[in-house]
Amino acid sequence: MSAEPILFSDARHGDENAAWWRDAVVYQVYLRSFADGNGDGIGDFAGLRSRLGYLKSLGVDAVWVTPHYPSGGADGGYDVIDYKAVDPVYGDVEDVRGLVEDAHGLGLKVLLDIVPNHTSDQHAWFQRALADPDSPEAARYHFLPPGEEPPNNWQSMFGGPAWSRTPDGRWYLHLFTPQQPDLNWDNPEVAEDFDDTLRFWYDLGVDGFRVDVAYGLFKDAEYRDNPGVYSPTLFGHGPEQVMTTNQPRIHEIWRRWRAVGDSYADGRMLVGEVSLADLKQVGLYARPDELQHAFQFRLLKSKWDAPAFADTIAEALAVFESVGAPAPWVLGNHDKARQVTRYGSLRRARAAALLMLALPGSAYLYAGEELGLPEAEVPDAAKQDPIFFRSGGKRAGRDGCRVPMPWDDHDALAGFSAAGSAEPWLPIPDGWRDHAVNRQAADPSSTLSLYRQAISMRSLYPALGSGLGAVSRIGDVVRIDLVARSGDPDPVTCWINMSSSTAFVPARRVLLASDRAGVRERDGIVELPADTAIWVTPNPVDLR
Template sequence: MLVSRQLARDPWWRDAVVYQVYLRSFADGNGDGIGDLAGLRTRLPYLASLGVDAVWVTPHYVSGGADGGYDVIDYTAVDPSYGTVEDVRALVTDAHALGLRVLLDIVPNHTSDQHEWFQQALADPSSPFADLYHFMPPSESPPNNWQSMFGGPAWSRTPDGRWYLHLFTPQQPDLNWDEPAVADAFDEVLRFWFDLGVDGFRVDVAYGLFKDPAYRDNPGIYSPTLFGHGPEQAMTTNQPRVHQIWRRWRSVADSYPGDRMLVGEVSLADLDEVGLYARPDELHHAFQFRLLKSDWDAAAFADTITEALAAFDRVGAPAPWVLGNHDKARQVTRYGSERRARAAAMLMLALPGSAYLYAGEELGLPEAFVPDEARRDPIFFRSNGKRAGRDGCRIPMPWESLTRNAGFTSGTPWLPIPANWPAYAVDRQAVDPSSTLALYQQAILLRDLYPALGSGQASVTLTDGVIRVDLTSRFGDPDPITCYINMGSDPVAVPATQVLLASSPDVPAAADGSVTLAPDTTIWVRL
């Protein structure tokens, strides 16, 4: 018996499939080479046909442009290159008409250095605006050893010799959340967009905000190779005081009808610590990035799934899953093949909780080569070219295989589009039943039909490179489903009476109650 997700009693966000749009690279509506809100509106039917529940839009605010919109000048305005506030309202209206919800990005850890608060603080050190940031008096050397996550010291000097804190670029000064005026201002920002009709927010650097009040040295130096920020960032991230802010924001969200929601970027190594951000009175979702940062390794995947499910279960929260985003090289390249990326996607879409997709992963896009002269990411420049940065996963979407610039823009795209991009175009994959796009559509449809997928409960076992996830529904449906992924090097026979879906076509039909599962392949089966 099938129990459709529409009949479930859970709020929509518990097991939602959310599609992240990197706004600048999704669809250009006016031909200037930059993706915008008008372009996104024209592509909403595509997202509805994919079957996702919500679209998360990266920052659309008036920005200094130093870090892809994450340096905000005005939190209640839209950058003219993306459109207007009325375009956001129209986006919400169009999305809701198609059954899609809209999440916006919000950036509370820092502003742009062009924000009026920071400009007032620069002009007058005695101004109350200076209290809204982390300023330190003039000295010969930086106040402590804190490092920018983009490379180099986290302190820069003002023209009058003071030091100010920026955990990202110098154009992104960190806010001082110990000042009540900061929290008050962000309450108003939340309400501005909630009043306009948006369904929630993805919260940038949700593990940040508060810093050690004594400005003590960190016990180590930030390393981008770690799973997440741990003891080496003890003075600059995951301060206990941050949880009071998420309780405050949750109360704002809960004051609106329609199950508004908040999902936080919580890049911490300790999954139990991540889970605390998703307690019932805090954020609805807290991203854990262990899978995103894991190599193609069965033990790493199995351990992460088991630990994450336990950590979120302890606080009664759903586990959000993510394999790709605008900050990480694409799965096809990281894992070494599109076949592996397809298998990983099916594993993720089977797991209990919500799934977050990054625009283009459903097309099997690889990481793109970007010549140095075309790069835009501050990570590349702050590291003097030692770190390639994130431009390769931010190349514009290919929509039409026979159209100039793969249908993204009639102008000159803001990042160069590779010559092979038309081979991945939506129009080409939409008519190919074996395409990666077709696989995602089928998987999301089955996830909606079978409550054991996504909204179920799971047990995980690992044997000889094969992860087995047994899934059962929480809604009384007796129809269990098992997900197998073969991350080993040899074919393996697994029990299966009925194969619901396979990530690759070379899965022999079940005959004697078993199938042969090739390497780098995932199947969903009914036993």
Template sequence: MVYQVYLRSFADSNGDGIGDLAGLRSRLPYLSWLGVDALWINPHYPSGGADGGYDICDYRAVDPDYGDVADLEALVADARQLGLRVVLDVVPNHTSDRHPWFQTALADPDSPEAARYHFAPPSEEPPNNWRSLFGGPAWSRTPDGRWYLHLFAPEQPDLNWRDPAVAADFEKTLRFWLDRGVSGFRVDVAYGLFKDAELRDNPGAYSPTLFGHGPEQAMTWNQPEVHDVWRQWRSVCDEYPDTMLVGEVCLADLDEVALYSRPDEMHQSFSFRLLKSPWDTDAFADGVQTALDAFGSVGAPVSWVLGNHDKDRQVTRFGGGALGTARARAAALLMLALPGSAYLYAGDELGLPQAVVPDEAKTDPIFFRSDGERAGRDGCRVPMPWNDSTGVGFSPDGAARPWLPIPAEWSGYAVSGQARDGGSMLTLYRRALALRAAHPALGSGEATVSTRGDVLTVHTTGDGETVRCVVNMGSATVLVPSRGQVLLASTTQVRASAASVALPPNTAVWLTED
């Protein structure tokens, strides 16, 4: 289990309202207690601040808001003592417009740095029809009239990976952090980097499918040359024992996603199907089976995701309130039963809903680039509640206001209260992770998927043991035949008899097989 830390929102050690490395370091015992194996930290680098740290000015430094390199080294050392590994976020598709390379490129169109980005000569119209994922065109003008490419915000110019200097510099970045003891990298926009060499129009307008980018954006994503980058990065990581690469690959076709995890490329690439599927038996069954088939075809484990810093919290996605919470509890047992790696976004173990952030407090460029039509991602990035104090323990007493406002009612979700509550979401996750570590059939081995009406069943087998995860996604209680043991249920309302288990709506259970 890998625990994703949104650093700015996890724990503030110095009272400036911003989470930092020292704050995270102080909370490592919590992660060890919870039972995770590793933590992935969202970008910690000096940044222009346009996109939550994903517009980077210096890849081999730490933003002063978060500390310094010595703080990160101390974090890695403490984590290792607790049996935790640290994975960093790396962003190779684009830099900040404040990066020294881009600043030089703006000043001198003939500089080597200018060749490291995508520039087009002055003209009345942009070079092609490409669109930004954050809204609007993917091209902006420089002061001297040139066009430059940014598939995200204008403050995030895309790098030109056809220039060897770009690859050489990123190899230096990988080694810089690996030499400091980190255990690998989550790679942002791993399906990007290379663009069509002729900058041809995309065949369709920007209109992502439910599950990711498809052929309508054939010129901007998933170019074949990108796989050579991951082969080179894999060779670097292979020089450092027990390190890994996991890629963010947002493509509609899971067979294409799985190719990024071939034996000589990344160790893992995320399967986002469950993150993007509605609460529906067929949708979840297809999401599980399709991923198992696709990644199995290249001999790679599936990396399962139910939440992250880019999507609404799952409690809200699944209906909100008690209904959404019940479904999120059931989904947690499903994900943790599946063979492969599971990724948990900080706060999902508390059952946090999507926070309502006032427009005046929002920071996400999606909100601004869409003229407010899209709410943006701030609501899933609100700071963690640790206790029931006024500031919910995110910052020390007397601290500045948190960088995003924390809802007053979030003290009710705090770690301190849930840790003492045997029926809380946090307790459910802790129990599930402990059982997952103790039972070989959970999280490893082979899996088979079946449905019957509104019931989804996954059999997982490993080391001679079989566990069934049964999820009732319907609106009525169902009887599940069983002569085994109930290992764990997502609700106390599950009732077991000698031959069956009564499973209420929107609940899940782990059953051993005799």
């Protein structure tokens, strides 16, 4: 990329300028690991409700809760038995209502997770389909006649074939575990049932959903072979899965879901998991009558590399601007090793966070990244992720980013559960309490304090988050120039030095640094150490 900035126009249109989700900071809670309210070693709604004050103090706008439904337990809650209920281990429907009321009282929105691509094999539909091949329920899944070989070469994303056999010899499709049979979205009864599910939770006051596998749902109607087998690529799922993902008909569903949300007076929002290699295809999911947000995961899947970061940011801003949508940004989630470990240091993770929180659009944080948590070492005997087991131990799985949250360094259970409670569902590593919230809250140089300052500044400087961006790069130093669309006179520039040596950049005043040590200002030039990001402005700081 040249040193010349690439400019992007404002993608906001009409009455949606004021929509909260356009530049929101959303905090993802892995419910099982956030806070245990009843002492059974498993996080729950009571625990989450008790910690909402923490989220308010962090400054986020919304909380996204991972699946809470009754589940078969094959894939961390993403194998759903009943979409209109709560797994008793987490509470009940009234606890969700209470969460919504408590959160709204603090000015926080609530997003739930919804899983439309597949159900649990214990779902009433699938159980009926097993019992009667001619039942209406059987037509809601992908069943094919008995045969010696699987119907085609489709592969599970967790490893192995995507087809399993029923006791009577039929084949059924599961793009994840065999306990997660894929729904047949060509059957209108499936779409109608999910309309009812959306309204059930919306009527309870829920503000929106994160949609699992939003690029999936429809499959090739002729069940033709994929041109290749599943192989994770750097940025997402590519042409080797052309028959099982990103079918054109999928957009009909998101228009339908958008209409359901828009039928509520205050509207509802949808953010889709769109793991596709082609960013232009991702952008199509965020057209004005479809999802409000479509996750693109290039930053999350990129190594510490200045060209990759700069090119991704530039392309993503251009793609989402072209469809009139804000860009959602994410560096971590419940499916990916934590940033500190991926990037090789806490210093780099802090710098990346400051970059992300400056970018135009919304920022999605994963619980614990604001504490600088590394990927936890989970003993094989304690692992629960199906990826580990289905790969025969060749893939570590995702347990390491799902270890319970450390709240208190005075407690053996790190404050996740009350003293004397059952052991946590995943073991808490030695030294985990060193990252605890109470310890970091008292340290102005901690990672938690950095996140709090950065999020607070997004409200003070309209150029941050809700502004317009221009991306440029000089060697391994990336520059993001940001200006407010409202004409606010305080532009902000984010510099991130991804090289191995100190850089010298033009700046008048440093607002915030990912690591203040070594950042020196002199005569309009700032020394920017390696693996450091700063926000700067040419104007005096006015904390009105």
